[in-house]
Structure formats: C-alpha cells, structure tokens
Amino acid sequence: MRRLAVAWLLGGLLISLVLGTGLARAAESRRNVDLAGAALLAEPPRRDEAKVALLAATAAGDDPEAVAEARFLLGRLDEDAGDYAQALIDDRACIDAAATTRWAFRASDRITWLRARSEGDFAPLRRLESVRHDPALSDDPATLDALRREAEGFPPGMVRVEARMLVAEAWLSRMNRADDAIALLRQITDEPKIDPLTLRLAEHELVDALVARGRIDEAVAEVTAHPARLDGRYVRQVMRLRTRRYVTFAAEGILAAFVLLSFAALVRASQRQLLGDAWRSLRAALPSAALFVAFVAVGGGFLASQYETGNARPFLMLGVGVLPLVLLARLWSAVGSQARAARMARSLLCGASVMATAFMLLQTITPQYLEGFGL
Secondary structure, eight states: OHHHHHHHHHHHHHHHHHHHHHHHHHHHHHHHHHHHHHHHHSSSOOHHHHHHHHHHHHHHOOOHHHHHHHHHHHHHHHHHTTOHHHHHHHHHHHHHHOTTSHHHHHHHHHHHHHHTTOGGGGHHHHHHHHHHTOHHHHTOHHHHHHHHHHHTTSOSSHHHHHHHHHHHHHHHHTSOOHHHHHHHHHHHHTOSSOOHHHHHHHHHHHHHHHHHTTOHHHHHHHHHHOGGGSOHHHHHHHHHHHHHHHHHHHHHHHHHHHHHHHHHHHHHHHHTTOHHHHHHHHHHHHHHHHHHHHIIIIIHHHHHHTSTTOOSHHHHHHHHHHHHHHHHHHHHHHHSOOSHHHHHHHHHHHHHHHHHHHHHHHHHHOGGGGGGGTO
C-alpha cells in the first residue's frame, strides 16, 4: 500500500513538471507577443526590438494563436519595410499556425492584396508605396512627375493604375493641372487590368474634371460611351448640362437684345428731344416698380425660407437683378413705338429678360434648383 502511494505521488510530480513546463513555454510565447506589441506602440516604434520578440514567440511554437499573431505582425513589419515577398511567407505561416483565428483571416486578405500587386517582382509597388506613404513626396511636383513617367514602364496591373490615380488626384486637387490630370485619367480608364471600383472612381473623376473645365461636349460623350461605369442619376445630370448650356446662350442673347434695343430707343428719343417725357414717366412708375421688386424679393424669399432646405438668397438677388430691367423697360415703353405689335413685342422681350435674369442668377448661386426644371 505504501509503495502504491509513493508511485502515485511520483506520477503526480512528473505530470505537474511536464504541464508546468508546457504552460511556461506557452506563457513565454504570449509574453513575447505582448512585448512586441508594446515596442510597436512606443513613440517612435521600436521595430527591431519588436521583430526579435516576435521571432522568439514563433520559435516557442506551442501556442498556435500567439504564433499566428506573431507571424501576422512580422508580415506587417516586412510590408512596411518593402519586403513584400517575405510578408507573403509570414502571412502563409500565420494561416498554417491557426487557420481559424482572426489573424489568419486578416493574413488571407493581405495575401490577396499583395498577389494582386506582385507584378515586376514587387518593384513597382515598392516605388509607389515610397511616395504614397511620405507626405512630402506625395506633395512634391517633381516626384509626382517622375512617378508618372516611371508608371509608363510598369507592367499592366493594379500598381500602375494606383500610381496613375495618385498622380491624377494630386494634379486635380492640389496642383492646378486639370488638363494633365484629364489625360492621365483617360489612360486609367483604358487600363486592361483595373478593378471595377477603381474604374468607376476614375470615370467619375474624369467626367467631373471635364465639366469643371467647361468641356461639356466631351463630358457628355464620355457618359454616353460608358454609362455602365456611372450612376444613372449622375449620367442624366451630365446630359442636362448640355441643355443648360443652350439655355444659357439663349438667356445671354435675350438680355443682350433687350439692352441693345432699349438703349437704341433711348438714343433715338434723345435725338428727338423726348427724354424729358421718359424721365417723368419713370418717376411716376417708381412706386409700382419698387412694389414689384419687393414682392419678388421679400415675398419669394420668405416663402423659400419656410422650407427646411429652402434658400431665400436667389429671390433677394433676383429682386436686385430685376430692378434695373423694370426701370429700363419703363423708359423704353415711354419713348418706343406705341403701335400694338411693337408694344406686344416689347412686353414679350421684357418678360423673357426677367426669366433670363432668373435663370442666370440661379445658375450662378444655386444651380441645383435648375434640376427641378429639367436643366
């Protein structure tokens, strides 16, 4: 009985020794990962120290989740250093260590991302990332010009697309090189290896740039040729811009005709010594003109302000813009022909001038209002 008790005690001690060693080693793997995490969170990050700790964690190899995390973090360090081939190796090892952990899923996503950009043995990606992650370089015109030239020699693929997009967006937003950006965006939309999301983004930016430069016909041609790349509402909006341009030409012509004809009538009246009667007629009409302008500006502005998205400014500006038209129309009426046809023609032209002024003001101040009229 005593021998049995001694054997039981020795067996328990042996099992405790084995389990204790295993737990210690498991604790060592996790401890090294935690040490690496602390080193990476330091300011500035202590990358070399973190890498040593992560390698020690993978060497222990007895805590699958800790090893997977260590491999994932090693892959991120390699990617940051531009060693993308080694990053792929680390990510595959992460999946092998613990395929069902969140680290494995994230490693799988990074493998997909890197493989899609592996052309040229990662040399193009290395060059792109050196510019993309350096604010000074990404804002340097000479660097961006050099990247654009180098991209011409990149193999077809996502890296060439992203390099060109980086340059085009900088030219559009910060460097006032819209025409150069438009040419580059056309190259991007013609890329044989481009993902659908980037294609839609590039197409949208291309059309926006064309519209901003006033190249409406080119913008319309672009959305007509590639409607599937753009939202249907956006396509209709661009198509309306051409109609809006025609209306603009018409409005400018109406206002020019009104001003020229009215001034021509006043010049003739001056030659015939009839301006005195015209000024007296104008003074008599001032109260009614002021009332009309106040009705348009104040009344319209008040009604617009009652709506949540309403804006009174267009109506106030319309009152200011219509006032000289009303006064000039009254002068013209006083000195112009009193024949029925002439009076009707003047009335039509004066009414059209008010509409033309309203259109021009809306287009300048709140062009979105024109969409309600199909423009």
